[in-house]
Amino acid sequence: MIRDNIESKPIGLLSSHEDQVEHVATEKELAAVAKWRRERDERHRRYGYWADWGDPKIPKWERLYQGRLMVRLEDVRLKTERYRWGETMQRSFAESRVRKLEPAIPRILATIAAMAAAKTSNAAFDERERIAAAEEAKRRADAERRRKHEQSAAALLDELMELQSRADRLRALLVALRRTESGGRVGRLLEWTEGRLEGLEQSLGGSALEQRLEKAGLFDAEDEAGTR
Structure with missing residues (x-):
């Protein structure tokens, strides 16, 4: 049995x-x-009638061992960008009726050396493929993270713009209400509307806005770096 000195495996x-x-x-x-x-x-x-099924088959050929030797190497394929599954390498060397195995020994040894080199090359090829796949997966993950960030930020922005629009409309309404009699029911409506406006202004203030951003996971330092 021929052995690979690099991997100590039968080849x-x-x-x-x-x-x-x-x-x-x-x-x-x-x-x-x-x-x-x-x-x-x-x-x-x-x-x-003639029944032609079930007839015994006598084979035309058969395989016999007649003492001729053969060296069969392991299946090693050289991977390249063009042949990603690998180009085949000769792996069988056999005697024939007119050819002995001994003269093929230099070719066998050269093939074993080529297979060892192919294994090293294949390992480097696989590593490049792994790195490229990891980079592509990271690129897609980053793109998906940016997409979700933009989607969440846009939704929050729409919500804030709606709150701001409501606050602006309440301010305009309060101006109109203050021009009327402030007693009775109108006065109580004016106080209630002022309270609503105060609540909206608080929800748009810095502290409340910071809480909204934290809850949505938006615009922190790590998120900002990931969306660039």
Whole structure:
């Protein structure tokens, strides 16, 4: 077994090589075919039809071990930007009827070295892919955070503008009310309206506005840095 000195993992296996040779039918196989044909002929004589199913299959080829050696290396693919799943590398070296394995040893060793280099290159490729994926995920998360920030800020702004508009309308109303008699029911309406205006002005004041922003999680130092 050939071993990788870098990872101390088996990267190749020396084994016998299978040969595909023409199959010679055995007596048992021939007897099975002859029996099936006799039974088929008998069914035809008795029932008048040919039944062609269930016939025994004699294979044309078979695999034999004839003592030829083969080195099979692990499956290592060189990853590139063009071939992200990796370009294949030769991993099998086998003897043939006219070629021995020994002359291929330099090629085998060179291939093992190339595989080790490919593993290092693949690790760097995977790291670049990981970093790029992490950066893309961060970019999308930042974009989504900015979108939500803008959405929440716009909703709060609409709410404040509505409060400000109501306060302005109340001020205009109070001006009109103060021109009328201030006693009786009108006086009590004037006092109630002044209280409403005071509440609106307090809700628009610095302390209340700070509380609104804190509750909505808007415009703190960390949020401001994340939305730039």
